[in-house]
Every structure is written in C-alpha cells, then in structure tokens.
Amino acid sequence: MTAVEEIRSIAGAIPDPEMPALTIADLGILRDVRVDASGHVDVDITPTYSGCPALDTIREDVERCVRDQGFTDVTVRIVLSPAWTTEWMSEAGRVKLRAYGIAPPRQHGFDLTPLTIAVQCPRCDSTRTHELTHFGSTQCQAVRQCDACGETFPHFKEH
Amino acid sequence: MVAGAAAVYALRLADDCLVLSHRLAQWSSRAPTLEDDVALTNIALDLLGQARGLYARTAELDGTGRSEDDYAFMRGEREFINCLLVEQENGDFAATIVRQLLCSTFQLAQWQALTTSTDGPVSAVAAKAAKETSYHRDHATDWTLRLGDGTDESHRRMESALAAMWPFTAELFESDAVAREAGALGVGPDPATLRPEWEGYIRRVLGDATLVMPESTWTPSGGREGLHTECFGYMLAEMQHLHRSFPGVTW
Numbered sequence: 067m068t069a070v071e072e073i074r075s076i077a078g079a080i081p082d083p084e085m086p087a088l089t090i091a092d093l094g095i096l097r098d099v100r101v102d103a104s105g106h107v108d109v110d111i112t113p114t115y116s117g118c119p120a121l122d123t124i125r126e127d128v129e130r131c132v133r134d135q136g137f138t139d140v141t142v143r144i145v146l147s148p149a150w151t152t153e154w155m156s157e158a159g160r161v162k163l164r165a166y167g168i169a170p171p172r173q174h175g176f177d178l179t180p181l182t183i184a185v186q187c188p189r190c191d192s193t194r195t196h197e198l199t200h201f202g203s204t205q206c207q208a209v210r211q212c213d214a215c216g217e218t219f220p221h222f223k224e225h
Numbered sequence: 226m227v228a229g230a231a232a233v234y235a236l237r238l239a240d241d242c243l244v245l246s247h248r249l250a251q252w253s254s255r256a257p258t259l260e261d262d263v264a265l266t267n268i269a270l271d272l273l274g275q276a277r278g279l280y281a282r283t284a285e286l287d288g289t290g291r292s293e294d295d296y297a298f299m300r301g302e303r304e305f306i307n308c309l310l311v312e313q314e315n316g317d318f319a320a321t322i323v324r325q326l327l328c329s330t331f332q333l334a335q336w337q338a339l340t341t342s343t344d345g346p347v348s349a350v351a352a353k354a355a356k357e358t359s360y361h362r363d364h365a366t367d368w369t370l371r372l373g374d375g376t377d378e379s380h381r382r383m384e385s386a387l388a389a390m391w392p393f394t395a396e397l398f399e400s401d402a403v404a405r406e407a408g409a410l411g412v413g414p415d416p417a418t419l420r421p422e423w424e425g426y427i428r429r430v431l432g433d434a435t436l437v438m439p440e441s442t443w444t445p446s447g448g449r450e451g452l453h454t455e456c457f458g459y460m461l462a463e464m465q466h467l468h469r470s471f472p473g474v475t476w
C-alpha cells in the first residue's frame with residue numbers, strides 16, 4: 067500500500083460526529099490526500115453544508131489519526147469548491163444510512179434536480195411517505211412520516 | 226478604480242449573512258412551533274457558515290489577516306456594512322417571515338450570479354450558498370402563502386409586516402462606486418441588476434398570498450456606509466458582549 071492509500075483508508079474510516087454509523091469517506095467529505103517528496107501530507111475535506119458544526123471536529127480527528135499513524139507533518143485543509151453534493155455519498159454509505167433509520171438521499175436526475183421518486187420508509191419500505199418539515203435535527207436532514215406504518219423518520223436531503 | 230473594492234464587496238456579503246444569522250438565532254426556543262424553531266436556527270446556521278467563508282476571504286483581500294471572530298466581535302457599529310433590512314428586529318413571526326422572503330429572494334439571485342465570480346473563493350461560497358438559500362426561500366414562501374391567505378388575523382399581521390419591512394428593500398439594489406467596480410471586474414453583480422428577478426418573484430408570491438405589493442416613497446439607506454438603524458446597536462451589544470468583556474476568551 068502506498069502512503070497515500072494508507073492515509074486515505076485511515077482518514078476515510080473516521081466516523082462522522084453527527085452520524086457515527088457513517089464514515090467521512092461514505093459521506094464524500096474526504097476529498098483528497100497528497101504526499102509530497104519531503105513526506106508532507108495534505109488532506110482536503112469539504113463541508114456538507116456551509117455552517118456544518120461537525121467540520122471542526124472532523125478536521126481535528128483527521129489530523130490526530132494521520133499523526134498517530136506516524137505521518138507527523140500533516141495539514142488538513144477545508145475546500146469549498148467544487149461544492150459537496152449528496153451524489154458523492156457512497157453506495158455503502160446509503161445502505162448504512164438506511165440501516166441506521168435514515169432514508170438516504172434520492173439520486174439526482176440529469177439536470178441535477180432530485181428525481182421525483184418516492185422516499186422509502188426505512189422501517190417498512192413503504193413508498194407512501196410525506197415530509198413533515200424540511201429542516202430536521204441537523205442541517206442535512208428533513209423529517210418525514212410514513213403513511214403505512216406511521217413511523218416518523220429523518221431523511222437525508224438531496225443537495 | 227476603487228481601491229479594495231473586492232474586499233469591501235466581500236465584506237458587505239459577509240455582514241449581511243452574519244447579521245441575518247444572528248437575528249434568526251434570536252428565535253431559538255421562542256418560535257411558534259418546534260419545527261420552526263429548528264427551521265429558523267438551521268437557516269441561521271447556513272448563514273453563519275456563509276459569513277465565515279466570506280470573512281476568511283475578506284481577510285485575504287484587505288490584507289489585515291483578521292480572524293472571523295475579529296470581524297464579528299471586535300468591530301463597532303459604524304464598521305458593519307450590512308444592509309438595513311437584515312438588521313430589522315424580528316417582531317412577530319409574520320415580520321420575520323416577510324423579512325426572510327425579501328432577504329432570501331435577494332440573496333438567492335445574488336448567489337446565483339456570484340457562482341461565476343472571477344474571485345474563486347467567493348464563487349465557491351456562492352455555489353454552496355445558492356443551494357442552501359433556495360431552501361430558505363421555499364420556507365419563507367410557504368409561510369407567506371399560509372399566513373397571507375390564512376385567517377383575518379394572520380393576513381392583517383402580514384400586511385403590517387410588509388408595510389414595516391418594505392421601505393428597507395430599496396437599499397438592496399442601490400448601486401455605488403464599489404458595486405460598479407465589482408461589476409466591472411466580474412467579482413459580482415452590481416445589485417441594481419438583480420431587481421427585475423427579485424421583483425418578479427416577490428410580486429408573484431405576494432399575489433398568490435392575497436397580499437398587495439406596497440409602494441413606498443420613504444427609502445432609508447446608509448447601511449453600506451455603516452449608518453444603521455437604532456435597533457442594530459442593541460443587537461451588536463448583545464452579540465459582542467462576551468468577547469468585549471473577556472477579550473481573547475476561548476473555551
């Protein structure tokens with residue numbers, strides 16, 4: 067394994083502070099890892115939302131994990147461009163979200179607007195669900211209710 | 226040529242976001258429903274994040290290297306160059322919704338234009354912010370329709386909120402040397418160019434909400450020069466109190 071691959075797998079495995087079932091690689095928050103000739107490590111991460119309060123914690127976690135692995139010369143940078151999108155969430159991440167009780171984001175259409183397909187209830191799989199409020203317990207979640215089983219559940223919003 | 230126009234332009238954007246963010250945060254634990262408590266504070270958090278990115282960019286452009294906290298907590302009232310609309314008091318829920326409708330519609334048009342800014346970091350903030358702000362505008366639109374076309378009482382409150390907030394909208398589209406320079410440099414739109422799109426959307430939503438677009442002859446301004454309305458000083462005093470009392474405090 068190259069140094070870049072090693073760092074990518076260590077940093078990528080760090081859990082998201084607000085949804086610890088998912089890693090920052092699952093969410094597409096880890097953008098890039100570079101190691102230069104002198105051994106200096108650059109790690110790029112990107113926020114899901116502009117004010118995401120978890121980002122500072124993630125930055126510290128990445129820095130610590132990479133250091134602990136012996137790469138002591140490390141800079142973690144926050145990059146805004148290109149802007150994060152739910153399209154960057156891995157398939158593994160979507161499966162984990164569902165198992166965690168959060169409906170995953172729907173995939174985008176060609177015009178980058180979410181397809182108008184139904185959001186499935188993570189409890190009973192019914193597609194008959196409706197939005198209760200667009201703003202949930204974190205910036206990235208809305209709250210929906212299932213018309214079949216009555217369950218209220220978070221939905222990771224398409225972005 | 227205006228010296229430092231790009232820095233002033235970025236600071237105006239940042240101050241608009243921060244001040245509106247703080248006003249919305251004042252709703253925390255006071256909103257009429259739990260859902261809206263969460264919605265307003267989520268919107269506040271988006272705006273705070275947008276402000277942070279823009280303050281960081283301003284610090285590079287103006288060469289002072291100030292921190293985000295320096296901009297937020299260590300400047301006096303006359304150094305803030307936000308527009309007057311964002312600083313207006315929350316009032317009742319109708320007043321906040323009207324302010325949100327007017328502000329978010331303006332900001333969305335502005336962010337969309339800024340995605341092609343020649344200033345890379347500003348266009349990066351704008352690309353994220355445009356997505357976030359489209360949800361802010363949806364939220365304000367939903368409530369405007371519900372309250373405007375609601376009960377007699379909610380309609381009456383929306384009417385008086387509109388009358389109170391409307392005069393401050395003229396300033397949003399004012400052009401000056403900084404705005405023209407930013408437009409010429411491709412840094413961002415001269416706000417005057419955003420008016421048709423803004424007015425078209427607002428007119429449609431107000432019409433659907435059975436509300437009448439006010440006509441106002443009183444058009445206060447001065448925010449971009451640091452001349453603010455009375456309520457702003459009180460807001461800043463509250464917002465800056467901790468940092469002023471304990472300079473450099475960390476926790």
Ligand SMILES: [Zn+2]
Nearest residue numbers: 187190212215
């Ligand atoms: Zn269900």
